[in-house]
Amino acid sequence: MSKAAPVPRTRAEFHRAEHNAVIVDGEVYFAVEREASVHVLSSRCPHRGGPLHLGEMEGEKLRCPWHGSMFPIARLCDRSHPAVRVGDTVAVYLPTGKSEPVAVKTIVRAGVTTA
């Protein structure tokens, strides 16, 4: 388990056929499916905050649409937010915000990858 100082988290649930992202306080968290798991990633690029959910997959890497930073998808998934999928329902624990999490269907260009 992560030994970092705990981040207060709030549970969010979504149905993967209906939603592919969750928004908390304007922050987008998007779903990437690899094999049987659904990984929920922060969309904010660590470089300049670009929207990773609009990035493209190039092989096993995700390219940020703003400045072209490349991130191995496996590494992003390893650091994804804690989540459990049972059937099509995904429960994820996201950093707590001022607003409640809202599940949405939006454009996610890197949503499904093969490992």
Place this chain on the structure above:
Amino acid sequence: MTNRTPLDDSPSDIAGLSEQFSRLPQFRSTNKQFIVGNPYHRPMNPDALRGLDWGRPLTQETFASNDSLLANRLLMNVYESDALFLPEAGLSKFEGEFVDFYHQDSKVLGERVRPTAENFAFGFLDDSVGVSGKWDEESLRAHLRHAVDRANNHGGRPVFDAILSSRDPRTAANTQIAQMALDGLTEATAMAQNLGGAFGPEQSELFKIFVDEFGYGVFPAKHSTLFMDMCRSVGMSTTPHHYWFFYLPSSIAINNYFYWATRNRTGFFRYIGAMAYLEASFAAFFEELNKLFRAVYGDAVDTRYCDEHAHIDQHHGRMAIEDLLIPLARKHGPVAAKGLLQGVEEIQLLARLGDADLLAQLTWDPALTDQVAATERTGPVTEIDSDTAFDTEVTSADTRVQVLGGEALLYNSATGDPLRVPQGKAVIVPAGRLYGIHADRRTQITKEPVA
């Protein structure tokens, strides 16, 4: 990661091996509906097993199917040949059966079938449940709290309601007890499989729970003894697998799940997750079960088994989470956290599927179904009599059982009277339901899917 050579038994090899296994003497057929006093006699159906397509594993949708029944009966026999059973009446009448059940050849054959059968029975869980992300202790705790709260604030138990509102609540409650007997009469056998080895303080924490299960070495306080006392108080058998034919596929599968998780050491974390979840939700469950049994059986029922769980599982729930699950996750990292969560989720999923199966069985009352006139037959006629091997099966579609001559006795519960279906009549068995047919005299029947 180490490269492994996959086992080279193909599904067709497994079909042959499983049939061979099921033809061993201890798995022979019987014309009786109950297995009396013999813990080794566990009938299997070689012909049906030969037809099982091991290349098409079970899914959530087929978890309670006839394929599931066949595969899980076989798996249970493989697993339980690793546990010691001795007949209550002593071995003298069963020496041959004792040797057959634990014979090396039988065990080797069972072991060859086991990995394929396990993948067949439980492979779907890897597709149904996925755990991802970087879990910390707080999120793990939050997730467990949510799961246990949901179990304890469930908004009603449809199975209990069905028992209370059935035409014969006693028979319905007996059906519930018969399913529980799978585990109740051998309680904590799966848990015992992980007591050995060396895994630090958590090994001792697991042992504390195990000691409670075993009544601190006092036989009358052992949980399985309390379960036997409960069975006895309501006139039910206390012999393991007396009700062999009336276990629902989902009940056997859930029992097997714990054998599967403990038999395979890499399943340890999965086992602890599933066990911790159950222990944390059992206290409330058994308190309600206690009330149900009182309402059904009155004062005669010995509910100390329920009382014990309603009490001790308040402690076990805390112990299993605080002293086992969380420390294991802290110490062993992502592999442990993933396995633990996998177990927590899988057992909830299996319990939901099991409840649905039991509910459907309880609410199917053949006696309340009008027997219809037999129609023109199109299927093959089977002739049965009192010597014909008895078996139960699960229908894949609504099935019309027609009696062309004689009289058929339709069994669908562990202790209820069979439904008598006379010549010229037919009864519809709904899809997915478990039933068996017996006849006291020569009888001709057909079984056909309802068009």
